[in-house]
Amino acid sequence: SRPHRDYCVLGAGPAGLQMAAFLHRAGRDYEVFERESAPGSFFTRYPRHRKLISINKRHTGKANAEFNLRHDWNSLLSDDPHLLFRHYSQAYFPDASDMVRYLGDFARRLGLHVLYNTNITHVTLDKDPQAWNGHYFILTDQKGQVYQCSVLLVATGLAVPKLVDFPGSEYVEGYESVSVDPEDFVGQNVLILGHGNSAFETAENILGVTNFVHMLSRSRVRLSWATHYVGDVRAINNGLLDTYQLKSLDGLLESDLEYLALVKDSKGKFHVTLKFLLENNSSQSADSIPLPEDDNDNFAMRVAYDRVIRCLGWTFDFSIFDQSLRLSSGTEFSKKYPLIKASYESKGSRGLFILGTASHSVDYRKSAGGFIHGFRYTVRAVHRLLEHRHHGIPWPSTEYPITQLTSSIIRRVNEASGLYQMFSVLADIILLKENATAFEYLEEFPMQMLAQLEMLTGRTARHGLFVINMEYGKNFSGPEKDVFYYDRSVAHIEDAWMSNFLHPVIYYYRHLPTEQDMRFRPAQWPLPRPTAIHHIVEDFLTDWTAPVGHILPLRRFLENCLDTDLRSFYAESCFLFTLTRQRLPPFCQQGYLRMQGLSSTKSLWQHGVESRLLQDYTAMENSNRWLGDHSTAPEPLTQSLDSNKEEL
């Protein structure tokens, strides 16, 4: 009767299209529902001043495509190299219309199934034991057409502008509709409510023509370079901070907007006053309303404003979801987002996932999950979870011999973009095989779900695991911190744990942490206390390939976790070990013994002899002239032979 889809995606914005691309590639039964006639309608209007603040870095000096995605904040993930944003704009901060064009091409080139002009106005649940999740999601569009879905993926973003409600708030213009023509602001006194990027963007546009711009917000301004959070005020928009600190009349103020009131005087100008002053006063005449400056004649906002503009951001549109879905808003500090688990599934109904900007409650003010360059990876994680849950396809993994442990980590921390953008949210997981002779490598797993890893991925973690995460120093950044102090960077490898800038951190657990462990982990720790931890020291170039500074300490850490020797050896050394010891180091075992030993060349061999890493056996003519033992053996051989003799 009603059309059925296994997967229904709400919204053809970046997150919706990204999910559609994964579903499409996997050959799943899906449909995207889009209210407008083309993808990315948010970007047809916003940002109002058209400049995206997500960087489009076209040159990094590197060829590695995965690495380059670290500095491409606009592209979605696909196999099509034409669908990279750098082909759509030359600008470092691109124009929003290029994003609209890009999203349109993305949907078209990949042939994604999108139902345009279909506005889902109501979503409800229909219990059915046959359904994947015990219920179907029933969607109704504006024409009354009904659709039935097994899984609902909500990617509607934050669509509702956040409003204010105080006496006089009717005089306030909204970011969504205020003029963007600076001519309209010439010689005006402007008050902007809000301290976020939209507020600063608005101020930036009119800074040069107004008498002054005042910005008022409950909280102090948070600068992204101080907080390393991309959602905070970006330097590209913060011209007002300059003019404020140089006392060029513009200024920044903090106050809770709840206490405010706005009154209009006879000349049509707006005065800021306080709610409680209005409450105590019965006079209705605008010009006789008490103002703070009546008592405090140096009150900061005693000047009259020509315009008051609200730039307070957006919230999620909860209105279309029926109560039966139990989709509730987050805590006091993330009210604008729906409440979800770290797996992006709603806490209220199984099979309902929130994707994209609206899923940012998971890492609000921490990582990049609210932005394209972050959620393109969280969407992929959700897709992998779904592939396992509904199609029995385990989380993709690669199996390696243990000799590749160090290099598999080095490779990922140097190129992986998902780890880099979604630091402390998505982490790579290494699952050790029995006796630690091999391991499986899983990429970009939502680390807060670690306790449920086996159930969510279909992989087993019986023999210990490593978690590879990227982290900033715990107390380095914050809105009030001085992030430019001397000695802010750590160079000594023994101080690596004090690294401040984003750097790889590797956690080792003998056993998979339990949910209990996750819940009671130490404050400020992304994971429970591990058996051992390693920090690869921060690097100015984010290039963690230095043999002694980066790779050697990592190998020592891995060796000590696994209680083995992970060094590599030339075939000649393996030959010696084979004939003089009953056991071999893993490198000889997995290479040399399989007839894949590594020969040295003359010049390497000479360096080895000079540095005493290798022994020159030709120079060893008789016993008197040869002193010392083979330096690379973990223990002088003669010693162990002696002890064995005693046993016999």
Added chain:
Amino acid sequence: TEDSLPELTPQQYFSTLQPGKASLVYFCQVGSLSNSVFLEELKEAVKPLQDYGISVAKVTCVEEEASRYCGEEEGLMKAYLFRGNILLREFPTDILFDVNAIIAHVLFALLFNEVKYITTLEDLHSIENSLKGKSNMIFSYVEAIGTPEHRAVMEAAFVYGTSYQFALTTEIALLENIGSESIEHAHLYFFHCKLVLDLTEHCRRTLMEQPLTTLNIHVFVKTMNAPLLMEVAEDPQQVSTVHLQLGLPLVFIISQRATQEADRRTAEWVAWHLLGKAGVLLLLRDSMDVNIPQHANVAFRRAEKDVPVEFLVLNDVELIISHVKNNMHIEEIQEDEGEDMEGPDLAVEDDEVAGTVYRDRKKPLPLELSVELTEETFNTTVMTSDSIVLFYATWHAVSMAFLQSYIDVAIKLKGRSTILLTRINCADWSDICTKQNVTAFPVVKLYKEGESPVSYAGMLATKDLLKFIQLNKISCPVNIASIQEAEKYLRGELYKDLPSSASVSVLGLFSPAMASAKELFREAGKQLRGSVITGIYSEDDVWILSNKYATTLPALLLARPKEGRIESVPLDTTLVQDMAQILANALLEAFPEITVENLPTYLRFQRPLLLLFSGGSINPQYRNTILALVRQKQLDSFTPCWLNLKNTPVGRGILKAYFGRLPPLPQLLLVNLHSGGQVYAFPSSQSVTEQSLVLWLKHLQAGLENPITVLSAQEWKPPLPAFDFLNMMDAPTSQAPTKKVLECQKEAEVQESAELQPGDRSTARREPVEMLRIKRWNTANWPKDTQEPFHHDKEL
């Protein structure tokens, strides 16, 4: 001992009192359960108090000599402080909770005039005013009376009480009012009031940044006492000031006559900022012969002896301050490093491959001899030409070591090969590598038109790879068309130009009807492609060959042209793997020379090695003896082999491991690698004959011989420990210090506050401060142009 607590009767005690001399006495009842904890602490205070000329005693009240100090009730006994026979103070024993408290309280009582206890800002100002132009003041805040910091201050006051006015407070509000930051801990300020001539001016003050200990206060006061700025005109290496003795560095502002006045003002500014941290001197450049670098304007000399003076060019006076602070930091680090030196240096490379590759990094390689592929060129290259591709990563040491061998192959094949030698750096083109199923490095693959790529599975060595490339020119197995060709093939004449074909040729013989066996053989031949040339003969006259070599079909002919031998092996299997195994085994020799390259092939059988070490070519007698025994099937449970030390010098290392020295050669050994690790040596007194060898082996089996050694069965453990970051993070400073210097300070403070549990008032004081803020908001809840946030921006 003299430190012990004298126990006296009241009479004895009062009779010993000397006028003007202070004494602390504790009265207790006979037979009362003595306050043992207190007495322990008191005992500990005897010696330090004696140093201050204060005697300590315990008086036992006896009934006959009732004293008013003996008190009425048991358990309410007190300690009393006398000067001569005048009672100065009485102390309930509970305020004298430990030795610090005892000393602090006693000195506090005795130094009543020297140390003024104050509670308000007005008190402080009035003392300050009274001292201006006359004397300096030492003002300290301690969290409570009787703390270790209080004791330290009192001990300092005992020494310096006549030179400086001391003021003490326990009021945190007072500290806040004078604008101290981080008011949680004890503070000590030096007020420079003597310099102040204008009474309206405040005294300059210097905060002591070290923790409050007697020694630190002493050093601090000494530096405060030293001249603020000295002018010198001598070699900075020779100058000596009190700062150096106290372990503080010296900063020389290098001046010349022309700018001396301005430089002095700069130097004074610097001196005030470094007061207590370093000595500052003005050095006149033009009145001395010492060679000072021309542009240097600052010289820095560490307190440590023999560290040369550092000359600096600093364009900002702030940099002088930060230089001094940073260098204090380095000293601390150096101390740390000193400690580390005792353990192994974890940063020394002990991986022979990584170490040699790193040392060789600057040697230019003729990389241009192999074509570097990229994302753009990869597919077209491997599709349009037969190519070998090396997948490597520039940061991967094993890859880079092998790249050298690979380039050697390119050098050897230069201009002679029809196969294109290429390489792709997976550090750049990781997508391509992943798509080619390359996840571990290095990997070599052969791409031939119309065939699926073949992975090279041999040694990562020039010779082996070269052989693989050359043998791959022939598409194996080769179809042999005639008996004549087959004979040529078996003599090794068909592929003369291939170096390895000379050693062995393999030919499969099948009757035309044996389709499935032929298919198996073809598959196995393909699998072994690159390591051995295989041929197939399946014409109607194949019986001629099978008859000639006395075998039944299907069969394998194995020719070793050099040795002039042709063997036949029956082929009775239905599995490709078995077929490949038969082919591979057929290649093995009966008595091979063991080399680094071929040892693993012979270990497959897991048999003990009967290994002859030879200094050069093998003695024919040994060879014949062993081959004879092989033919008699006497050695089937062993792998007989020999090692030429000329070709395989590492054999010397092996002999050294077995014998502890280099034994005379040749040596015949039995090495039981796979079960037990015993090594037996054939007695050097006997000659190797068939009989003696068989007898020796029988003895061994019967357990009648002792091994010369047993190979270690030890596991391969980590060669060195790793940094224990978890432990470092657990240290009390886990709040991730912003700077290492700060960290050290914090650490000290944290420890102190931990010791201070009983007297710690700071936490109790925190709350009112928070409440204060809330009140401020209520009375003035309008927006202000202020940096001070009314609401803390709460982190999620």
